[in-house]
Amino acid sequence: MTKKAFELTGYREASLMSLSAGDYSSLEKLINLLEREFYAYSQREYVFSLPSLRVGSLNPKILNFLRKGRTSTITLAIEAASERLRRVINKKIEIEELYKDLELAFKFGFKKIKLYFMIGLPTEEEKDLEEIVKFYKDLNRTFKGLEITISASIFVPKPHTPFQWERQITIEEALEKIKYLKSELKKNFKSHQPEQSFLEGIIARADKNFYFYLEEVFKRGARLDSWKEYFNFSLWKKTAYELGLELKDYLRERDLKEELPWEHIDLGIKKEFLLKEKEKAYQEIYTEDCRWGSCSNCGVCKGEIKNYLSEKEKEEKKLVTISDIIKNPDETFWYEIYYDKLGVSKFLSQLEILRLIELVLRRKKIPLSYTQGFNPRPKFVCGPALPVGIEVKNEFLGLGLREKVSEESLKGIEIYEGLIFKEVKFKGKEKPSPPVRKxxxxxxxxxxxxxxxxxxxxxxxxxxxxxxxxxxxxxxxxxxxxxxxxxxxxxxxxxxxxxxxxx
Ligand code: SF4
Structure with a gap:
């Protein structure tokens, strides 16, 4: 699927998206596959990243893979700094394992670590926030030279979880907590916008009447609100006010006897199980992960639906060393290309043109050659940048390929409307320079x-x-x-x- 997506789009970056990729029991097998498929050649232009990992899931194989994918930051989800609070949210983390993970990451050359926390968790107290600060300071003292960032998001109770009845903290409370952490951790602290989490919380637990509100905000122009630059909180507030909706009500604590708006949706998890887990959370008792421990009888496994774990990897895992990543024999075949940029393509900037050339040529399976730095770029040679708005005829481009192709296969390629490769000359291994022309x-x-x-x-x-x-x-x-x-x-x-x- 990845191969096809790369071929069809021309893109060469992919992320293994998951709530916690380190929990995927076939992760190593997948990494082996991706390595074989995409890192087999000396020219490694593909970039893979893993968004966030579980503490204790780092190993040389994963770190090697991330290095090859030019990942510069390792992100680990801790959620809560105090052991007590981690018991409440059933996040079993051994701090010794975190130290081991960081040590290993450091050895593999990673200099930036991002640690995720949540604020506003049920039962959270002031001292739990102080623990985050202490936690950061301890790590900072131990790992000199490692750039550690603490990132906090605001806890949003979600349906079908043991915390579905909990109240969500208000914007003011969130701002207060953020203010404290910011004052202690300074520039090493990042947080989500409380207003966005406020809306997320409302949308997560709203009822069917909420649809009219969403439709109305949309009609009034709300778009792409999870992007800060498009987020217009006043519009959301104003619309709610005019429709007579009290948004804060949606964040309130729900009575255990109350019928919840999402109860008619059956995910297989029994309500009794959620209630039991909520009780255990308040008693600060861990529940075992049923993949490795005993079954808690949540109700999901029925008939064909079972908790399957991947088989142990049978194939040999060959560990590739960091030096393998660096040594890349470089053979580049150069082409001199002359193209027109007419009509609407005059609005493209030089950077946009180069990005489009890369994407289109990749889609056409033209074997682009890449620089071998930390962040590989296609090998292009260009003259001075063209101003946006001016059309051009016979512009020069030097293009490096890792395999020889015929001039005809490049000639006539339309990169964008009005942007066409008109003339192509093969230059062998001689890197062309922009010609001196009047x-x-x-x-x-x-x-x-x-x-x-x-x-x-x-x-x-x-x-x-x-x-x-x-x-x-x-x-x-x-x-x-x-x-x-x-x-x-x-x-x-x-x-x-x-x-x-x-x-
Ligand atoms: S084994 Fe199945 S039923 Fe038991 S806790 Fe896990 S998912 Fe639920």
Missing amino acids: TYYLLYPIKEISFKLKSTKNLELKFLGSFYTAIPYKNEISFLKLLKEEFNIDEPLKYFRIIKSYI
């Missing part, structure tokens, strides 16, 4: 403008009946700047369609 511009008026036609010390500008030609005496001077400074044309692209070309 530049000129064609200016087609699209709006009336009056300015004095003249030749200046930097530019020769002529009118040829229906359009202008402009030849700068020096290539390196910005053409738009020249028009502005020497002809007082403030926004040239408003008045002219400008096409750059080469003699």
Whole structure:
């Protein structure tokens, strides 16, 4: 599936998304497979990452894999710093294991560690937050040279969990806790936005009447609200106010006898089990993980549905050393390409053009060659960046491939509407440089403008009946700047369609 996704999209980055990837019992087997498939060649352009790992799940195999995928930060989910609170949320972590994990990660060259915590957990007290600070300071003292970041999210009680009846802390309470941690941990502390967690909590446990509210906020323009830059909390509040909804009510503690809005959805987990687990949480008693320990009779396993664990990996796991990652024989075949950037593609920046070229060529299975630094980039050689808004004919691009392909297979490739590879020359192993050519511009008026036609010390500008030609005496001077400074044309692209070309 990954291979197909890479082929179809041209992308080369993938993340093994999971709540806790380290808990996946076939993780090592999967890593072996991915290594065989994507890291078998000396040129390793693929990037894999694991979002967050369970303490105790790190081993040389996983760390090697992450290094190859250019992951620079290891993220571990701790959730609570105090042992007491970890018992409440049934998160069994041996702190010695965490120290071992960090030591190993450090040995493998990882310098950045992110530790996830939750604030506002049921039964949380002030001293539980103090424990986070102490925890951070202890680690910092032990692992000098390791950059440790504490990241806190606000606990959101979710349906079908033992905490589905709990209240969620208010925005003000969350801000208070964040303020304390920030004052102690300074720049090493990051947190989720309390307003976003507030909404998350409401949406998680709302009832069917809530639909009208969501529809109304959407109609009023709410989009992509989980992105901070699009999040408009005032709109959510204003809409709720006008519909007569009291949002805070959704975060309240639920009575155990109350019928919950999601109770008609059967996930297989028995309500008695959730109630028992809630009770055990308050008694601070761990429940065993049924994958390794005894069954707690939650109700999920019935008939065909069972708790399956992967078989022990039978295949030999060959440990690849870090030095293997670094030594990469480099053989690059170079091509000189000339392309046009006309029409709508004039709005693409140089960086966007290069990214598109990479994606399109990858989709076409053209074997791009990559630099071998920590963050591999396709091997391109370009001239000076083209200003956005100016079209161009015969622009140069040097392209490095790891295998030889025919010139015809590159010629005519349309990277984007109006952006086409027109001419391709194979250069062998000789890396091409941007050719020295004289530049000129064609200016087609699209709006009336009056300015004095003249030749200046930097530019020769002529009118040829229906359009202008402009030849700068020096290539390196910005053409738009020249028009502005020497002809007082403030926004040239408003008045002219400008096409750059080469003699
Ligand atoms: S073994 Fe099945 S029924 Fe028992 S606790 Fe685990 S998931 Fe639930």
